[in-house]
Amino acid sequence: MVDTMSNGSMRALVVDDFQTIHQIMRRVLGALGIHDISDAVDGEKALEVLEKEGPFNLVLVDWYMPVMNGLDFVRAVRARRHHDSTKILMVTTEAEQESIVAALDAGADDYLMKPFTPEMVEEKLAILGLCPAKG
Amino acid sequence: MKPENTNYLRELVRSATGIVLEVEKEYLLEARLSPVAHREGLGDVESLVEMLRMNPDGVLRDMVLDAMTTNETSFFRDLHPFDALRQTILPQLMERRAETRTLNIWSAVCSSGQEPYSLLMMLSENFPELSSWNLNFLASDVSTSMIERARAGRYSQFEVSRGLPASFLVKYLSKVGQSWEMDAGLRKAVKFQVLNLVQPWPALPTMDIIMMRNVLIYFDNATKEKILRKACGCLRGDGYLFLGSSEVLMGLDVALQRTSIDGSWCYQPESRTPAVP
Known part of the structure; x- marks a missing residue:
């Protein structure tokens, strides 16, 4: 089990086929004191990173990606019980109610719709118990 | 200008x-x-x-x-008061009110409704037995348009992305076009009312919980005292008042004592039953 409350020791994995999102997330998470951040451009690469570099406290994963999409990635991670303590946040433009239900059913812990603000990321992390709630 | x-x-x-x-x-x-x-x-x-x-x-x-x-608002703003209510205060109050099976809750600055709906979702998730209780839930705001928005319970994608867990979003709201609409049962569970805290208040039931967060900062000390005394007057002896996390009563002459519960500060009328440790 990895430490989930000390942001300095927290490790995050950003999975998105857009490099811009990696950069934005590095800035947003960095402002929250999370600096140990890896990234991957699709679900398959992300699984490799997870096994080689894991465990991670948090995975932020896009829905639509080549090779393996976000939903299949979430299912694959949740099938591997040794990542049970890793929180998975889907970060996607997909905003339909059925899609959110599908992501949660697959094992995502929460869901953030793009476009997002740094405050939204912070609030999601607070919900997941990964950073203190802001007053 | x-x-x-x-x-x-x-x-x-x-x-x-x-x-x-x-x-x-x-x-x-x-x-x-x-x-x-x-x-x-x-x-x-x-x-x-x-x-x-x-x-x-x-x-x-x-x-x-x-x-x-109009104040900035979000669902489950500052989480801590909701933790305190869920873990300690509501179990305690429900035990004490077991005979009357009545709870009176007031969200005094409800803005577009995120606070009262957050409370109701939390109650529904954690205390389903309250559905057979007499739950009087008042939500008020000085702004007529905010009360209308709160009553309608319709939120943009941006608004539901602020502080609302996705599991609650899909359970308690439905997507209607580009908006998300709060569950009809929850909307009916709240009495929304325009109420100006600095003007005479209507007759209110004695409250078990009053949420009055992030509003006193806008008033001078004399007005703060007046509002707090009135709030104290309609708060049950063992009830709880929540203010914003940065609001303090230092220098104000009000008979409220501050208690820390589950990481949140809250206030109770002085010389009353102490909070659950």
């Missing part, structure tokens, strides 16, 4: 709402009223004030007051 126009707006806001705009907060006049001026085709805030002077009791006045009293 011309000083006389700034003073006119400050006095209008103060006399109608009790909110005192300190000099360092005057930028809020320009920031919040420029969109109103543009929307109404008045160009800028100076023109808006000229129009207000000509017709000081018209609909424009309400728009100005709405814009100046």
Whole structure:
């Protein structure tokens, strides 16, 4: 089990086929004191990173990606019980109610719709118990 | 903005709402009223004030007051009060009220409704037995348009992305076009009412829980005392009052004692049953 409350020791994995999102997330998470951040451009690469570099406290994963999409990635991670303590946040433009239900059913812990603000990321992390709630 | 126009707006806001705009907060006049001026085709805030002077009791006045009293809000804002209510306060109050099976809750500055709905979702998730209780839930705000929005319970994608867990989003709201609509049962469970904290209050039931967060900061000390004394007067002896996390009562003459519960500060009438440790 990895430490989930000390942001300095927290490790995050950003999975998105857009490099811009990696950069934005590095800035947003960095402002929250999370600096140990890896990234991957699709679900398959992300699984490799997870096994080689894991465990991670948090995975932020896009829905639509080549090779393996976000939903299949979430299912694959949740099938591997040794990542049970890793929180998975889907970060996607997909905003339909059925899609959110599908992501949660697959094992995502929460869901953030793009476009997002740094405050939204912070609030999601607070919900997941990964950073203190802001007053 | 011309000083006389700034003073006119400050006095209008103060006399109608009790909110005192300190000099360092005057930028809020320009920031919040420029969109109103543009929307109404008045160009800028100076023109808006000229129009207000000509017709000081018209609909424009309400728009100005709405814009100046609307607070930033989000679902489950600051999480800690919700933790305190869920883990400690509600189990305690439900035990004490087991005979009457009645709970009175007041969200006194509900803005567009995120706070009362957050509370109701939390109650529904954790205390389903309350569905057979007599739960009186009042939510009030000084702004008529905010009360209408809260009552409608419709939120943009941006708004539901602020603080609301996705599991609650899909369970308690439904997507309607581009908006998300709060569950009809939850909307019916709240009595929404326009209420100006600095004016005489209507008769209220004795409350078990009062949420009055992030509003006192706008008032001077005398007004804060008046509001808090009235809140204290309608709070049950073992009830709880929540203020914003940065609001303190230092220097105020009010009979409230501060207690820390589950990472949140809350207040109880003095010389009463102590909080559960």
